[in-house]
Amino acid sequence: MGREEEPLEGFEWRVGTRSVTKGxxxxxxxxxxxxxxxxxxxxxxxxxxxxxxxxxxxxxxxxxxxxxxxxxxxxxxxxxxxxxxxxxxxxxxxxxxxxxxxxxxxxxxxxxxxxxxxxxxxxxxxxxxxxxxxxxxxxxxxxxxxxxxxxxxxxxxxxxxxxxxxxxxxxxxxxxxxxxxxxxxxxxxxxxxxxxxxxxxxxxxxxxxxxxxxxxxxxxxxxxxxxxxxxxxxHHCGFSSPSQMAIAFHNQRVLDRAHADHALFLKEKDGDSQNMFSCLKVRPSKMTEQFAERRGHLLWRCRTDMQEPAPEKEALLTELEDLLTQEAETFLKTYGKRFKKFTILAGVGAGALVLGPVCGAAGAGIAGAVIAAEAAGALAAAEVVAIGVGTGAAAGIVVGGGVGGGVGRNIAQRDRQRAEAAGGGREEGDGTEDLSDDNPLI
Incomplete structure (x- = not known):
């Protein structure tokens, strides 16, 4: 406490009615x-x-x-x-x-x-x-x-x-x-x-x-x-009363739970896509749809579970949506590169299994067809169809009845359908297998 004559030290203080401490x-x-x-x-x-x-x-x-x-x-x-x-x-x-x-x-x-x-x-x-x-x-x-x-x-x-x-x-x-x-x-x-x-x-x-x-x-x-x-x-407006603060706590827990669930979903998809065969079963376009569907479900759940009144509810949901979208886009970029890499490896591997020395040509043909199908944004539609038909058909003929042949035939048939659709479409009920983009490659 100091000596008798020393001024008091410590927190600032002042005599009077006006407060000194702020915050x-x-x-x-x-x-x-x-x-x-x-x-x-x-x-x-x-x-x-x-x-x-x-x-x-x-x-x-x-x-x-x-x-x-x-x-x-x-x-x-x-x-x-x-x-x-x-x-x-x-x-x-x-x-x-x-x-x-x-x-x-x-x-x-x-x-x-x-x-x-x-x-x-x-x-x-x-x-x-x-x-x-x-x-x-x-x-x-x-x-x-x-x-x-x-x-x-x-x-x-x-x-x-x-x-x-x-x-x-x-x-x-x-x-x-x-x-x-x-x-x-x-x-x-x-x-x-x-x-x-x-x-x-x-x-x-x-x-x-x-x-x-x-x-x-x-x-x-x-x-x-x-x-x-x-x-x-x-939550700028969430502290007008203790009960409003309790609502802010609850709503933040709802948002945090949605973010954690999305992180778990992303982790599962990332783990699955590390495996070549699992990855090739889901095209990038289909994976994009899955993330959009998951994001929509999480936002719907938050909107339902968040308590009212919450003045900033819509702003918080928009912020969460932007965050989930950004996380999905980051993963989908990686996934697209991984899918193309596995596509090439699958084509080369299948050709090696069936044809031995000539695997390079067959594998390149298969890979080319798949990449062509995914490259519609880079080339005109007619060019993509032409590339796909040429490479896919070649791969189907050369590889024959092995594993590579199965992949090649699927690609070739799919690209023929696209070519026919571009020229007027195929007849109803011709028995051709559905090989749309929604179907997996293998």
Missing amino acids: VWAWSQPFWVPTERGKVAVLLVDTEGSMDIARGTETSVKLSALSMLLGSYQILNVSSQIKDPDLEYLEMFLHVAEEVGKEYELESIQHLDLLVRDWSSSTVLGSDGGEKHLRDVRQMLAATSPCKHPKALEVLSRSSSRCYLMPFPSKWIMIGNQGSLRDMDEDFRDSLRDYVTTLVCSVSQHVWRDRHGALLTGTQLTAKIKKFSDLMKK
């Missing part, structure tokens, strides 16, 4: 406290006045959620005595903390202190006076039917909640702009030292834990805070 301030370094279980890092966090009448509910909801994530030891600082507006804010805070706890698998309130400053209603201060005042508050809440602040009553009845009373610091502190220990009244200085000492000595009991009692690492807590920060950026 959330955190001390730049942790205080390392030795305990029987090892060193514990204590981070001091100061949050903007939560009941500032100049600020809307949305900011209070966001600050409450961040405060809950940052602090395993919550201190609600009130003036003179606990009044109904304080309990109203506490009720809102507890509602927010409950939703955040469920979303991030944390205990919503590990410890709560009601720190009453400028107490003057009795000479009994500290924990003893606070225990009596808290008992009076609980009785007042329980006397109303129905209870006006049920969450506050439930939390204030826990053994992990306490109240501490601090006296008025002194008129010299209140009229100054720096302050020092000698400006404090003796009883205030004693109360301050007692409160801080008690808090620090108990820190090993208040290390952050998840809902299952497991210790929370700094990395895990950082990930949760970053996830919440990203959510606030995405």
